[in-house]
Amino acid sequence: MIRSVAIGAGVTAATVALAHTALAGYVARRLVAPRAPKVFAPVGIEGDTVSVPATDDSRQPGTYGLRLDDGSHVMVGDIVRVDGDRVVRSILERPTGLSDGDAVAAWTSQNIGAPEDVGPTRHVAVPLRRGGSAEAWEIGDRESANGRWTIHVHGLRSSRNGALRSAPATADAGWMSLIVSYAGDEECAPADALPSSLGTREWRDVDDAIAYAVAQGAREIVLVAWSMGGTIAMLAVEQSAHRDAIIGLVFVAPALDWTRVVENAVAGAHLPRTVAVASMRVLGSRVGARALGLVEAVDARALTWVGEHRSGPDLPTLILHSRVDPVVPFSGSVAYVERHPDAELVAFDATGHCNEANQEPERFHDAIAGFLRSLPRG
Known part of the structure; x- marks a missing residue:
């Protein structure tokens, strides 16, 4: 009797463990999955x-x-x-x-139909170190911008069109705008339409865009990054060969702490917090990465700039973020600003994720344009 109960308990425990692992794998897959087709x-x-x-x-x-x-x-x-x-x-x-x-x-959420609606536009191709090129829009007048460029980086499961929403403000401030695409977004060839690496692979394409801008005369660059674009921008600032040209950062609902993002998603699905830990373990393992179709394992827990182990850059930084963002917790932006005296947080009450520009367009525009105008000339 005792032995049968023990065996039954062991089977139950094994079943629970398998279910927990399956949930962790599901969360990890949902996190990095390519964008689903548009629903018409x-x-x-x-x-x-x-x-x-x-x-x-x-x-x-x-x-x-x-x-x-x-x-x-x-x-x-x-x-x-x-x-x-x-x-x-x-x-x-x-x-x-x-x-x-x-x-x-x-x-x-893309309320601007085309880059030409913002200003004079050139459709350009950014050469990539991995081969091929990435499509980009170059908006503005190089001569009047006088070497001041903004590079706009969209987020996970988005596209260049979404990042257009920050371009009117940068154009009105007199800066060039380069709106970029990168590995894994919807503009890649099918062979490149792989799961997201949460920025750990994508940043290299954005770094190539930085190199392109420098080659075209950019001397002072501000990265304008949306959601996961914040992760990409941070990695670029840390590792770019042209990081000295980056003089500021503008973040919209930035993913600056992936532990918070994953835990928030798990809590929203009413799953145990342990599933968040396990899903990040799946992403960080070679076996898990292979099962998810990732090019390389992703240490999501290391992708944080709000703790003690990985400090952010000492650059003037503007963060625009809604207090009620359901995807990227506002608390991450608060924590970042508390540790970085050069960072300013403009809080919104917009519902949804990355809807600040949609619901409070004037505040959004004026905050970015004012920030750019305040940056001293190098």
Whole structure:
């Protein structure tokens, strides 16, 4: 009897352990998975309004976009009304020739349709040390910028279009803007569409963009980084051959402590905290990395700049972050600013992740433009 109970307990413990490991693997896979295809749905356009499916995203206040299946972009504004499972929003800008009636579109936080909407644009290719090139947009006038460049780095499962939201402020401040793509984002060739390495591989492509800017005459560079782009920017500042040219940082909802990010995701899924620890262990192991399709293992626990072991750079830094960000905890930005006297935190109350520019556009714009104007000439 005692022996059978012991065997049963052992089997139960083994089952629990296997389930725990499976959950950890699932969380790790979700964390680094490539971006899912855009979800296109029927929308109804009528005059200066559009009816879209009611979702958590489409119910958010602010200014957003609809990407039609032909690639064109519709800028949408405030909610006019909610009709059951549909949300009717105002149309702020619509492409020429778009008629009233039914269409198919994907909802997006990218409320700027094209880089040309920001300023004079050149479509360029940044040479990469790993071979090939990465597409980028160069916005502004080099002569008037006089060697001052901003490099905009989007976050995980995003694209250059999302990072466009910071470009109007940098353009108005008189700086050049380089909006970049990098390994693993949606613009890569299929062979490169690998899981994210949380910045540990991607930073090299952004460093190549820094080298490109320097070759084009950039003497003073500010990295403008969104979400996981914050991790990429930190790694670039630490390791770039051109780090002396980087004179400042602008972060939007930055991932500066991946332990907090993973623990927040696990808590949001109502899973034990131990699953977060185990999922980071999976990412950091060679076996786990191989199972996830990663090029190399990722030590997520080391990707932190808020503790004692890895200090951030002594650079003027502006952080824009919502107190209620559901993805990247606001506490990480608070902790970073507490340790870095050169850092300033501008707190927002925007709902959703990286929606500061969508919901409080004037504050967002003025904070970035003011920060850039305040930087002394080298």
